[in-house]
Amino acid sequence: MGRGSVQTKQNKDGSTTYYAVIVTGIKPDGKPNQEWKGFKKESEAEAYLDRVSTDVREGTYRQIKPASVNDLCDKYEKIYFDPKHLKNRKHYKPSVIQSDASVIARIRRIAGKWQAANLEMDHIEEIEGKLRQQINPHTDRPYADNTVRNTMNVLHKILKFGIKQKHLKLDPMAGYELSSNTDHFNDDNRDDEDGQGRALSLVEITKLLAQCATKLALVVMIALYAGLRRAEIFALYWAPDSTDLKARSYVDFERNKIYVNKAVYFLYGKSLEKYREAMGKDAPAYRFMKPKKNSVRVVPLNPVLKRLLLDYKLTAKDKSGLIFQTENGTAVDPNNLCRYQKHEELFDASKGSKPRAHFSDALWQAGIVARFHDLRHSYGSILLNQLGKSDFTIFQVSKWMGHSSIDITCDIYGHKMGTTPEQDQEIFAAFNAFFTADTQTGAGQGPAMVN
DSSP: OOOOEEEEEEOTTSOEEEEEEEEEEEOTTSOEEEEEEEESSHHHHHHHHHHHHHHHHHTOOOOOOOOBHHHHHHHHHHHHHOHHHHTTOTTSOHHHHHHHHHHHHHHHHHHTTSBGGGOOHHHHHHHHHHHHHSEETTTTEEOOHHHHHHHHHHHHHHHHHHHHTTSOSSOTTTTOOOOOOOOSSOGGGOOGGGOOOOOOOHHHHHHHHHTBOHHHHHHHHHHHHHOOOHHHHTTEESSOBTTBTTSSEEEETTTTEEEEOOEEEEOOHHHHHHHHHHHOTTOOSEEEEOOGGGOOEEEEOOHHHHHHHHHHHHTOSOSSSBSSBOTTSOBOOTHHHHOOOOOSSOOOGGGOOOOBSSHHHHHHHHTOOOOTHHHHHHHHHHHHHHTTTSSOOHHHHHHHHTOSSHHHHHHHHOOOSSSSHHHHHHHHHHHHHHTSOBTTTTBSSSOOOOO
16 A cells, blocks of 8 residues: 545635545455545645554554543443343453442543543553552552552553554553552551452461351351352352252262352342343342352362251251342342451450351451451461371362462462461461361361361
8 A cells, every 4th residue: 555645625614624545455346445534734634644654554554533541441331341242251240340340430530531542651650650649448548459450450451442443553551560569558467459368377267256146157167168259158059950060059968079160249230230121120139150260169078067067957948049048049149248347446345245147247356357268268278288197189279279270279378377387386286176176076176178
């Protein structure tokens, strides 16, 4: 293709418009495919042709459609978050949609009015800088590194989407690297968004369970003794689907195994409204989907957890449905029991206490600072500490955790159980006792692992 040409047109008011005419290809009928762009001055049209001439000759030219970052976000949400499209986008779980929606709102506040086509690396670095200056309203602290990283990753997805929609020519985040910023707060006190966890000590676990009501205690036990995530626990059934063994998660009491095939994800607000518009007004407010990162797996059922589940089953009205269900037989929202709630004051034990049905309340009464996901960290850490002293391997632990490699298991869950070698040894011995109960006599407090 050539450079193109400048065409002149006289307007009715006597003014002149100079059009830069670019031949971008050949139509099926053999005629040239032209694009016209008007300018008030001939020099502007010539300058435009000079700028795009290389792209025209190499066949990489594209006419950019003006759009702000807000416009890109609108289009992105319409296509990727609309339930009508979700039928063919199973990897977009409701939880991911809600998470991305909150991240996009954060992007809009910082750069919503900026023109997407004008973004350069300096603008990207400015966005990161402003993110680091903002305070997380849930923690009253600066956003954690992982939160900033997640926001920038979503921004990159939106910008790549903008390139496909011809709103950007080049990727302004190509070669971008997140700056290191770990001085915002102490590593030992990172909040839930940071993705870092810790293993609870035996003393903390004992204190926590003492403050839990019956149902919450069982939820905690499943997380602690089987390493299941919140959404996986509340998707557990008493029995498998007779027509499809992989259609649901369930406990197999005969084989002493927990089959983790699904997780439950709830929708809220506008996401739920749109979902019911597409699926019907009586559609449930949740969906059963594959677990996080497709970590379908089989977890060994230890004796103590088995006994606890069987005792709980005796009181259940529906002995083949969901283990945790509402009075109507529907799934329980994990947030009803496990959502983080901030308590402004320390618990005053002198006023008396009672078993609590909510995880945050139980933590508060126990005087423990932790996340629900830390129970899973405890499970993984205890298993790793038992390697070499038990008959399972690191590969089995990685499998039970639902990880794609043993590196992830070791890096994330290889927490020390104490602060000194002596403390490590003492706590490890305590955990050994905790996890090697005599299930015949009922002695001990915890389960022995079974393969």
